[in-house]
Amino acid sequence: MIRVTHIITDTNLGGAGRMLLTLLSNRDRAKFETSVILPRGSVLESEVKALGCETRLAESIAEKSLSILGIFELARLLRSLCPDIVHTHASMSARIAVRLFLPKCKIVYTRHSVFDIAAYKKRFPYKTFSGLFNNFFSDRVIAVSPAAKDNVVDIGVSPDKVAVVFNGVNAAKRLSADERLAVRRRYGITEIDFVCAIIARLEKVKGHEYIIEAFRNLPSDIKLIIAGEGSEEDNLRATAHGLDNCIFAGFVKNIHEIENIMDLQLNASYGTEATSASLLEGMSLGIPAIASDFGGNPYVIEHGVNGVIVPKRDAVAIKLAIEELKENNQRYNNMSQNCERIFRERFTSQAMTAATEHEYILIRRMT
Secondary structure: OEEEEEEEOOOOOOHHHHHHHHHHHHOOOOOEEEEEEEEOOOOOHHHHHHOOOEEEEEOOOOOOOOOHHHHHHHHHHHHHHOOOEEEEEOOHHHHHHHHHHOOOOEEEEEEOOEOOOOHHHHOOOHHHHHHHHHHHOOOEEEEOOHHHHHHHHHOOOOHHHEEEOOOOEOOOOOOOHHHHHHHHHHOOOOOOOEEEEEEOOOOHHHOHHHHHHHHOOOOOOEEEEEEOOOOOHHHHHHHOOOOOOEEEEEOOOOHHHHHHHOOEEEEOOOOEOOOOHHHHHHHHOOOOEEEEOOOOHHHHOOEOOOEEEEOOOOHHHHHHHHHHHHHOHHHHHHHHHHHHHHHHHHOEHHHHHHHHHHHHHHHHOOO
């Protein structure tokens, strides 16, 4: 039995939290004894406990990758749990605590996001010292996309330490025709409307403004649902003023309802996107996507196969792609079939969990 402790600093349910819950849900309980350390007040607490994981709460790590107090607190908690492997999700404090106070324990950390790396970080001296630090404070790095691997290698992490394990999700619940119609009516959408949706935090890097701009020149029977909340909501509502085909849905608890009524999923990210869980859930239902060429998107959406890749920050390209897929039924249907096939082959929750647990076994064999 291998003892694994996960550590996450998020208090809200974001992409890293969703992936953690997916790993915990699908874990091999016969081979792995799993515990989790969360910041006090995390919304993940009840869900993690419901999955039967021993759970400890830390007072000083909330929303902080690095905290001096957090290092010592995590060391104390980890000593009580006695893990063989600590798997961190954006917690530098945890990696330092393990290396300094639990020298026999192995360290895995997951790179969940992709960023534009400044040029100075890719060369001496930053890259050298960053590489020395990150290579010392990790035994294995899991990158959720080849783009995420490129990110960490660019700042000095040894390529040999990095394994690419794509995010995986459970297939979205499929609604009946009557249920889909009821959801459409709830949002004021008719049976014949063509529905596009963006499911993402309302933050600048997600590119909502370019999607809204694209809809200024699209007919009213092509609807846009914006599902999510965030700091940019007021600005985006102002940008969409006067558009009668733009629907702000806010936070949607049962997001599969939106996924079931959309004909196209949109992703216009120009920052942080690695492997979007929403894109994967849409694929499981056979929904093609129009996605920007940023980060991990091109590794999920293959241009012309299960969707269309467009340049980031390009409203015109988004508009043209929507129009083309709405009118070309044969191309759309081919993409829809490919979505379901590719999802089953590459992006299931079971595939992600098995690949992650394989990495655990490999690093346990390291001397």
